[in-house]
Amino acid sequence: MVLPIYTFGHEKLREETEPVEENSEELQSLIDDMVDTMYAAAGIGLAAPQVGRGERLFVIDVTPMADEIREEGQEIPPQPMVFINPEIVAESEVTCDYEEGCLSIPDVRETVTRPEAVRIRYLDRDFEQREREVSSFLARVIQHEFDHLFGVLFTDYLGSFRKRMVRRSLRKIADGEVEANYPLVTAEGERV
Template identity: 50%
Template sequence: MSVLPIVTYDDDLLRQKAEKVKENSESFQQLIDDMFDTMYNSDGVGLAGPQVGKLKRLFVMDADPMAKEFDEPKQGPLVMINPEIIEAGEQEIQLDEGCLSIPDVNAPVKRPEDIVVEYLDRDFNKQRLEASGWLSRVIQHENDHLDGILFLDYLSVFKRKLFGSKLKSIASGDKEIDYPTVPKKAQV
């Protein structure tokens, strides 16, 4: 297992739609392990395939730190392959979100409080999960990554401009980050 570098927000890869995972393999299972290592090493609660340079409809997550803080039930680590949110509740709640691909940038985002998601688990068994609270939020955030959507897209132009200097620092590779990243500029 190893820690993978995380692609930063300015990379076009994060704006592409990820492809469905069609088969299991030893290398795919290794990717899952590496993604968990990367997520925990970065103090994250979720990490999607595109964030580590893999355009696969896959994310790993562990929302338990947030659940504990907000006195919500714990779910433990989850692997979601080819997830589909099939229901979303009408009640929305606004909470601060951040992203490992956009370090040290947090902003309030409004999302449905409750969802139902269908997905394949790590063993490619079909699962259905009713989620609320932080579990729901993390699933929605990571699922957005699979469709090329960043949480910044939910913000007004004015709000995004407020983060301009932080975003430029990340894109240029000048921002000190406590975990390995790959800014787009560094790839040239």
């Protein structure tokens, strides 16, 4: 089931999530819905707060970037991937710049600097504990989604000049003046 996506300005996006205590049918159906929602919105990642939920959980599917990732000599794990209760246990000192966007912030894209590689520990959707080192594009997507679980958005990282440049766009989204080709919940709670 495709769920509406909460947009910038909605308080749900700023709340810290709670660790998931146990596997359940409800959790599995939330995961299915989040994957459906990500695909319906043509996204490559989606975190629970973006559909108004408080579980510490995100999903990704980087298949659209497969060529780019393989060109860097990286293997792509089977997609989609589910990360429950993730922890970033190490990050590289080396950083890189990459242009990011977010389904919750339609039509805003900005360059963000982040560690080039991270080691992430998490439960997969079968509740098996996993740990993997990811770099480059995969690390980028994972860090962006991980941030959502702690109320952090990519626009928070912009310097004061770039922040000023996007302020108007963000204000419009927060005021509900936003359109996308997927269902939205704006700060007023209305569906667009």
